[in-house]
Amino acid sequence: MKKRIVCLFLCLLLVPLFAGAEEPEHFFDDVERDAVGEVTKTYDSPTLKYTIEKFRMHGELCRLVRVWVQDPARQIRRETATWRKNLKFPKTLADRIEGAALVINGSGYVSPEFPEIPDNYPGESKDYYYTPLGSLSILNGEVLRNLEGVPYYGITLDADGLQMYTGEDNEKVLATNPSQTWSFYETCPLLRDNQDLLPEEWKFADRRAARTIIARLDRNNYLILMVDTSLKNGISLRRAQVFFQENFNAEWVYNLDGGPSSALLIRDREAKKVHALMGAGAKDFDIMAFVE
Numbered sequence: 001m002k003k004r005i006v007c008l009f010l011c012l013l014l015v016p017l018f019a020g021a022e023e024p025e026h027f028f029d030d031v032e033r034d035a036v037g038e039v040t041k042t043y044d045s046p047t048l049k050y051t052i053e054k055f056r057m058h059g060e061l062c063r064l065v066r067v068w069v070q071d072p073a074r075q076i077r078r079e080t081a082t083w084r085k086n087l088k089f090p091k092t093l094a095d096r097i098e099g100a101a102l103v104i105n106g107s108g109y110v111s112p113e114f115p116e117i118p119d120n121y122p123g124e125s126k127d128y129y130y131t132p133l134g135s136l137s138i139l140n141g142e143v144l145r146n147l148e149g150v151p152y153y154g155i156t157l158d159a160d161g162l163q164m165y166t167g168e169d170n171e172k173v174l175a176t177n178p179s180q181t182w183s184f185y186e187t188c189p190l191l192r193d194n195q196d197l198l199p200e201e202w203k204f205a206d207r208r209a210a211r212t213i214i215a216r217l218d219r220n221n222y223l224i225l226m227v228d229t230s231l232k233n234g235i236s237l238r239r240a241q242v243f244f245q246e247n248f249n250a251e252w253v254y255n256l257d258g259g260p261s262s263a264l265l266i267r268d269r270e271a272k273k274v275h276a277l278m279g280a281g282a283k284d285f286d287i288m289a290f291v292e
Helices: 002-022 027-034 090-094 169-175 237-247
Strands: 038-044 048-057 060-069 075-081 098-103 136-139 142-146 152-158 161-167 180-181 189-192 209-218 223-227 252-256 264-268 275-277 288-292
Touching: 048 098, 048 288, 075 090, 075 180, 090 098, 090 264, 090 275, 090 288, 098 209, 136 152, 136 169, 142 169, 152 169, 161 169, 161 189, 161 209, 189 237, 209 237, 223 237, 237 252
Parallel strands: none
Antiparallel strands: 038 048, 048 060, 060 223, 075 288, 098 264, 098 288, 136 142, 136 180, 152 161, 152 180, 189 252, 209 223, 209 252, 264 275
């Protein structure tokens, strides 16, 4: 009898440890208390939670999305247009992902309209038309591109969630068994452990524009800053960097494609498909989706 009581007591002690790994405690209470703006949308399921706050930064309309996923390796997905063939509207890509509840635009891409490629990419610009930037491109575990000798700058998804790389050897990245990648300019990492990563001489960082910026707090918790330009001129990357430094202690912050590509799509619990909350009027090469 005594052994049974002791076993029951030990089991009760372990419950909070396992529960904490499965679901954040007081997720929405914490958001309400620490919100930088008005909470206008919440999504709450056993495996996926997010809130959307609306606020203004330097007069610009912004939205901050706080996302919790129970199993990021399974619940964060990438969908793409056809490699070297075309671009697609974000909603078209999102509709291919069953259960997508939150969707943002992803990688920067190369096209006749946006032909710029890094100097260390082999070949010519036209060789990369209708593909994303990044020396590595992986979709659902399949390596679509691996430029030998060109370091990887961008985001990957592996068993431990989203990771940011700032010039890592491709073989070391591949050794982590990533299932997805998203990438933009080599200078798009903004912060690591709240330390500035933006080059001082990079003039693009001072331009005001619509933005899609993602940050990792830990394996399960992420922040997404969306800056709309429907009224004025947008926010510079340096101003966005300060926003994260002043309000959060993120492991890292990364700038995804912005400007006309910026897109935020959501799904109501009772609905089957996502709808655009911001942007999504331009075609992109890929998206990042969160599913239940």
